[in-house]
Amino acid sequence: NAGVMQNPRHLVRRRGQEARLRCSPMKGHSHVYWYRQLPEEGLKFMVYLQKENIIDESGMPKERFSAEFPKEGPSILRIQQVVRGDSAAYFCASSRNAGTSTGELFFGEGSRLTVL
């Protein structure tokens, strides 16, 4: 019963390149959340997705960032034309329930992006 799987664990990119971070939720979970953690800061919400739908992307920058959660395969957070300020740990979490139920949240190990 694998937990939330994120890859890559570490990613190094040069300014201007693209970064793709993947998240496979726990089996049976159809809700995925992406969070960013800057050095010495707390977790910041970026985007919440259900299968094939973006539910809330209010925390995600309008430019260069995009997220998807296709019917088949992992959720992907894509950062185009990366800049040094994008260097951070990106965590994915998944839950089974949503709406009015208290969805327990499970986190991946995080993907640490370093932009040179």
Added chain:
Amino acid sequence: KNEVEQSPQNLTAQEGEFITINCSYSVGISALHWLQQHPGGGIVSLFMLSSGKKKHGRLIATINIQEKHSSLHITASHPRDSAVYICAVKRDTGNQFYFGTGTSLTVIP
């Protein structure tokens, strides 16, 4: 202003001490999580609470819904408890989670 405030930000304790970390929130919630993050590591959910109190080993979590406050207690602290402890709340409307900035705990042998 953050929706979730934690105190203290940093805490150093001697091994064996009783530790309390506090969390206050300003929004209506359906659940509150206490999370643990070790340096360079992933995030583990310790508790999910919607009322009352939960205990797991040396860890105890309480929540007072009326006062919008939760506490995480660690009894007989140990150096392996050294980590960042994060409080997170799930809104009662929508599916958003809000996070505190965390409490960095160091337990000295």
